[in-house]
Amino acid sequence: MQADLPSFRFDPEKAIEAVLYIATRIPVDKRAVLRVLYLADKQHLRTYARFIAGDFYHALDFGPTPMRTYGLIELQISFEGVKGGASTVLREQGCNGSRRLEALRDPDLDVFSDSDLECLDAAIDKVLAQPDSDPLRALREEIYDRAWLNARAERHDGRMSIQHILD
Known part of the structure; x- marks a missing residue:
């Protein structure tokens, strides 16, 4: 197993606010x-040496996944400060395989640093700038990157190496 950098402290409130x-x-x-x-x-991570909410990533079939954030929004896991998981602030809209995540309130911007917002905005702008009707498909190579591929091939648990994400 390859040595990795230390993990970060997870902030569930910031994770939910980032999703919102x-x-x-x-x-x-x-x-x-x-x-x-x-x-x-x-x-x-590359610019400021940390993840926004301090999560860790696994290489799941549908892409790199921040596991604790995934627990909050998909599995409705509660963390201290976020009661009832994300169900109190998010819901799914739509049917027939076209389900959109809808925020039930505006995000609390006070939880973010300027660098958090800078990187969130950059990622959002990158997605919105894609000409494809499915913009994430156009960014597939950047999403399913070497860190994701290495975790799928090398790690039985699928955990993505911070060092590979930095590469």
């Missing part, structure tokens, strides 16, 4: 929100 921030700006489903968050976290 993305969901209020791009009409995407839960899994796409997580991929946009990966793009933001990857830039934040």
Whole structure:
């Protein structure tokens, strides 16, 4: 097993607010929100040496996934400060396989640093700038990057190496 940099302290409130921030700006489903968050976290890690909410990533079939944030929005896991998981601030809209994540309130911008917002905005702008009707498909190579591929091939648990994300 390859040595990795230390993990970060997870901030569930910031994770939920980041999901809300993305969901209020791009009409995407839960899994796409997580991929946009990966793009933001990857830039934040490279520039500021930390992830926005301090999560860790696994290489799941549908893309790089911040696991604790995934627990909050997909599995409705509660963390201290975020009661009832994300169900109190997010819901899915739509049917027939086209389900969009909808924010039930505006994000609390006070939880973010300027660098957090800079990287979130950059990731959102990158997605919105894609000419494709499915902009995340156009960014596939950046999302399913070497860190994701290495975790799928080398790690039985699928955890993505911070060092590979930095490469």
